[in-house]
Amino acid sequence: MNAFHLTEDQQDCLQELINVAMGQASDQLARYLDTFVYLKVPSIESISTSSLTQTLDDKESAVAIVSQGFFGYEGIRGEALLVYQDEDSGRIADLLGYEPDELSHDEQLIDISSILTTTFLNVFASQIDNQMSYNAPKLLPSAQNSLSEHLQQMTFSWDFALKVNINYQVTDYSFNCNMILLIPETAIMNIKKVIDRILEDF
Amino acid sequence: MSNTNESAPSTTSLPSDVVSSITNQVSDQLNTGVLVVDRDFKVVMWNRFIQVHANKSSEEVVGRLIFDVFPELPQRWFERKLSGVLQLNTPSFSSWEQRHHLFELPHTRPITTDSEFMAQNCTFLPLDVAGEHSYICILIEDVTDVCHYQGQLQKTLKELALISRIDGLTQIFNRRHWQESLEQEYAKARRHNKKLALIMLDLDHFKKLNDNYGHQGGDKALIDVTQIVKSVLRIEDVFGRYGGEEFAIILPETDIQGALDLAQRVCNTVAKTPVLFQEHIIQLSVSIGVSQLSDNDTSYEKLIANADAALYQAKANGRNQVFNALDLSDESLSA
Known part of the structure; x- marks a missing residue:
C-alpha cells in the first residue's frame, strides 16, 4: 500500500464512473457503427512498472498496438494503448463504413483506435466535469516485445500507474481489442482528488 | 461543478x-x-x-x-x-x-x-x-x-543493414550473414524435409600468390575468383566468403549429385580463366569439398565440418579438384 493506491471507496467510485461511461460510450459507438458493441466490465488496478511490463509481455501475440496520449484539466493525463491480435482486425474498414481500398490496414487500426479511445474518454471526462484533448494516435513499430520496449521509452517517469483494462467486442465483424489506459503517478494523485470531491458531494 | x-x-x-x-x-x-x-x-x-x-x-x-x-x-x-x-x-x-x-x-x-x-x-x-x-x-x-x-533515415538504415551483411573486399556475403543464412536454410530443409548441399572451396597456393605478387595481387585474385564463381551459380545459391581465401556456397534443395556437378563446373571454370594483375597473367585453381545434409546430422555445423573435411582431402589429393564428403573414410570424418 502506498500513496498512489486507491482506497476501497475511491476504487468503487472510479469503477462506477467507468461503468457509466462505458454504457454511454457503447451506446454512441453502436449508433455510429450501426452494430452492437460489447464492452466487458473493466479491471482497475494499481500496478508497478515492472509488473506492468510482465503483464503486457504475456500478450506476445499482439500484432499491433496503437498509442494515444490524453490530457485534461486538473492534471488528469495518461496514455491509452489499444492492443490487437492478428485475427481481430480483418474487417475494420467494413465496420467503419469505408470501402477496403479507401484506407490502408494501418490507417484502419489507427482510426478505430482513436474512435474507441476518444469516445470513451470524452464520456468519462464529462462524468468528472472535465474535458479531454488528445495527441494524434500512433501505430507502434511492430517488432516483437515492442510494447515493453515502448513502455521503457515512455516520456513520463513513474514507478506506479493506475491501469484500466477494457475489452471491446463487435461480434458481427469478429472485432476484438483491448484498451489499456495507463495513468502515471502524479496524475493518480490528481484523479484521487477529483474522486474525493465526488464522494463528498454524495 | x-x-x-x-x-x-x-x-x-x-x-x-x-x-x-x-x-x-x-x-x-x-x-x-x-x-x-x-x-x-x-x-x-x-x-x-x-x-x-x-x-x-x-x-x-x-x-x-x-x-x-x-x-x-x-x-x-x-x-x-x-x-x-x-x-x-x-x-x-x-x-x-x-x-x-x-x-x-x-x-x-x-x-x-x-x-x-x-x-x-x-x-x-x-x-x-x-x-x-x-x-x-x-x-x-x-x-x-x-x-x-x-525517408533519409530509412534509406540509411537500409544501407547499414546491407553493409553489415557484405564482405568489403569481394562484395559477397560476409561469414556472419552467410552462416545465419545456412542456419535458416538448415531449419527450412528440416521442416519441409528438403535436400540441402554445401560447397566449401579454397584458392590453391594462395600464400605463394601473395609472396609472388604482393597482397594487392592476392586481393585481385580473390575479387576475380569471386566473380568467376558467381558467374556459374544459380539465383538461389548463397555465396559467402568464409574467411581468408576460403569461400562457401549453400545450395538449397540440391542433392549431392547436383552439388558435385556444380562444384566441378566451378573448378573447371576457375582453372581455365586466367586472372590479370598488372602485366601478369595468373593461372588460378581451387580445391572443393562437397557435403549434403543427411538424416543423422543434428546441426548445420556438421554440414560445414563434412565439407571442410572433403576440402582437406581434395587438397591432399593434389588440388584443383572436387571431393565428395560421402567418399570420406570414417576416420577422416570424425577427425
Whole structure:
C-alpha cells in the first residue's frame, strides 16, 4: 500500500464512473457503427512498472498496438494503448463504413483506435466535469516485445500507474481489442482528488 | 461543478471586439492551416496560412463546398471521417505516415526535398457552437521536414543493414550473414524435409600468390575468383566468403549429385580463366569439398565440418579438384 493506491471507496467510485461511461460510450459507438458493441466490465488496478511490463509481455501475440496520449484539466493525463491480435482486425474498414481500398490496414487500426479511445474518454471526462484533448494516435513499430520496449521509452517517469483494462467486442465483424489506459503517478494523485470531491458531494 | 473549464479568465476584462481582433491576428500568424467547414462541408472560415498556400482568394473559397475548392480530396472517405467527428463529438486524425497529404499544397522546401506536395498531419475537431456540434475545424500541419528526414533515415538504415551483411573486399556475403543464412536454410530443409548441399572451396597456393605478387595481387585474385564463381551459380545459391581465401556456397534443395556437378563446373571454370594483375597473367585453381545434409546430422555445423573435411582431402589429393564428403573414410570424418 502506498500513496498512489486507491482506497476501497475511491476504487468503487472510479469503477462506477467507468461503468457509466462505458454504457454511454457503447451506446454512441453502436449508433455510429450501426452494430452492437460489447464492452466487458473493466479491471482497475494499481500496478508497478515492472509488473506492468510482465503483464503486457504475456500478450506476445499482439500484432499491433496503437498509442494515444490524453490530457485534461486538473492534471488528469495518461496514455491509452489499444492492443490487437492478428485475427481481430480483418474487417475494420467494413465496420467503419469505408470501402477496403479507401484506407490502408494501418490507417484502419489507427482510426478505430482513436474512435474507441476518444469516445470513451470524452464520456468519462464529462462524468468528472472535465474535458479531454488528445495527441494524434500512433501505430507502434511492430517488432516483437515492442510494447515493453515502448513502455521503457515512455516520456513520463513513474514507478506506479493506475491501469484500466477494457475489452471491446463487435461480434458481427469478429472485432476484438483491448484498451489499456495507463495513468502515471502524479496524475493518480490528481484523479484521487477529483474522486474525493465526488464522494463528498454524495 | 468545478470552475476550471470555463474560458480563460484573463481575457474576460477585455472588450469582446479586442479579444476577437487578437484571436484573428493570432490565427493568421499561425504556421498551421485552419479551415472551418459546416455540416454540409461548406467552408465557413480559413486562416492566412491555408489561404496563402492554396493561393486562392476568400471569395473563391468561403461559402463553397470544400470538394469544389480542393478537388483532390477523397470525397467519400472525407465525408465518412467528418461525419464521425460530428456524430461522436470526438476529434479525428490523419497522419502523413498513412496519407502523405490531403490537400495538394506547395511547401517551404521545394529546393532541398524531393516532395512535390506539403506532407501533412491533419486534425479534425468538432466545434461546439450554441450547444450544437455543427462545425468542424480542420488543422493542417506542415510536416514535410519530418517526412523528408524519416525517408533519409530509412534509406540509411537500409544501407547499414546491407553493409553489415557484405564482405568489403569481394562484395559477397560476409561469414556472419552467410552462416545465419545456412542456419535458416538448415531449419527450412528440416521442416519441409528438403535436400540441402554445401560447397566449401579454397584458392590453391594462395600464400605463394601473395609472396609472388604482393597482397594487392592476392586481393585481385580473390575479387576475380569471386566473380568467376558467381558467374556459374544459380539465383538461389548463397555465396559467402568464409574467411581468408576460403569461400562457401549453400545450395538449397540440391542433392549431392547436383552439388558435385556444380562444384566441378566451378573448378573447371576457375582453372581455365586466367586472372590479370598488372602485366601478369595468373593461372588460378581451387580445391572443393562437397557435403549434403543427411538424416543423422543434428546441426548445420556438421554440414560445414563434412565439407571442410572433403576440402582437406581434395587438397591432399593434389588440388584443383572436387571431393565428395560421402567418399570420406570414417576416420577422416570424425577427425
